[in-house]
Amino acid sequence: MVCSGGTSTSCAANGRYTLDLRRNFQTIKVNQHENIVEIGGGTSMAALSEKLRMFSRGFPIGLSPLVGCGYILTGGVSPLSRIYGLAVDNIEEISGIWGNGEKFQCQRPDNSSRPDQNKEWRALCGAAPFLSIVTNLKLKTFPLKTIRFLYAQTSKRGLEALIRLSEEWSENLSLNWIWGQEIRILCTDYCDSVDHRLHFFEDLVTTHKLNIIDSGSIQGLQYLPGMNSSQDALGLDNKSYSEVISLTANKWSHSTSNILDLIENLIANRSDSRNYIACQQLGGAIAREKIESSAFIHRNAMWKPWIASYWPPNHKTKREIALNWLYHSWKTLKVDCSGIHLAQLHTHLPWHREEVNTAFQKWLPELQELKKRYDPYELLPPL
Ligand SMILES: Cc1cc2nc3c(=O)[nH]c(=O)nc-3n(C[C@H](O)[C@H](O)[C@H](O)COP(=O)(O)OP(=O)(O)OC[C@H]3O[C@@H](n4cnc5c(N)ncnc54)[C@H](O)[C@@H]3O)c2cc1C
Missing domain, CATH: 3.40.462.20 (Vanillyl-alcohol Oxidase; Chain A, domain 3)
Known part of the structure; x- marks a missing residue:
């Protein structure tokens, strides 16, 4: 099992190992020129928001700052989503390890992206926990207003x-x-x-x-x-x-x-x-x-x-x-x-x-195809 904020019943269970990312994946790096922040996969939304506040920037976190990256990776509905979209709409880059052990680093697709890149990106934005362990995210930030x-x-x-x-x-x-x-x-x-x-x-x-x-x-x-x-x-x-x-x-x-x-x-x-x-x-x-x-x-x-x-x-x-x-x-x-x-x-x-x-x-069959490829032994949650 994977734990980022440790706020859900899916981060630990009897008889299972937990990979707790809160220990070594809490880096937060702000790139002021590009208004991007890079965070580790075990970062809490409280830590992210507090860091961004120092730069008068923000991110559409949800109703509780206590949650971790699971909030972002499962979609992320914020009171500011009606202006800035879901948390996943603000991801620029995702890095981690697929369930099959291979490392990956995927950027938000553009017009030149291949269909397989588009498919992977789509799945990572909202269904990443079924396919991978996310170690780093690059996120867009917005100006902090009242x-x-x-x-x-x-x-x-x-x-x-x-x-x-x-x-x-x-x-x-x-x-x-x-x-x-x-x-x-x-x-x-x-x-x-x-x-x-x-x-x-x-x-x-x-x-x-x-x-x-x-x-x-x-x-x-x-x-x-x-x-x-x-x-x-x-x-x-x-x-x-x-x-x-x-x-x-x-x-x-x-x-x-x-x-x-x-x-x-x-x-x-x-x-x-x-x-x-x-x-x-x-x-x-x-x-x-x-x-x-x-x-x-x-x-x-x-x-x-x-x-x-x-x-x-x-x-x-x-x-x-x-x-x-x-x-x-x-x-x-x-x-x-x-x-x-x-x-x-x-x-x-x-x-x-x-x-x-x-x-x-x-869309589920397409996601299941990706699951077969990227998590063939179903180490991560089943679909
Ligand atoms: C008090 C509270 C308020 C909430 N408010 C909102 C809200 O406003 N909007 C909203 O959309 N949701 C909200 N949620 C739901 C919350 O976003 C989800 O439950 C989310 O999964 C919690 O993530 P976590 O990292 O804190 O939890 P964890 O229990 O640590 O993780 C949950 C699961 O997410 C996956 N996961 C986490 N991190 C990673 C990673 N780095 N790589 C791969 N998989 C990972 C794993 O499968 C893990 O088991 C709220 C939950 C709580 C408890």
């Missing part, structure tokens, strides 16, 4: 209104929400020099009667408040184990109310009070990239809902109940959320293959 955020509690009706509204928002704005003990939203606004949106969040609060938990301006996504306690999500409290499934969905529009009814019912019948369903907004720059540019095929999606299910450690029955709730929730939402973002690998769960099929769909 990000305004609003973190608030709302009602089901408030959430419905915000979802409908945000589907028409400009790309600098992004809506994230979580439905657990209560409903919370986290809006971000990546500011440009124009200040006409200064009162945008204030107006949202008044119009939708939101209860502010926190709001303000930050220089870098690493300072965003966590929507959920990251400690819980990582099982760092030692009292919980969890699994997460990430889905994708096109605009919900008129179906929003029905979908929220389904979610309300799932939450009311959850197996553990810590379980939740949350969502990140897609669209914008993500949709402008060609489907063939990466392994993330759900370019037209507007939402990435994810479902988290918890159980106490070493409790076989409760684990089973938690996993049943997780699977049932996925099936319930599948009609309106038909895709999968394989941010979490579940090779140890019975639905791994179903997730892989839904994540890659028609």
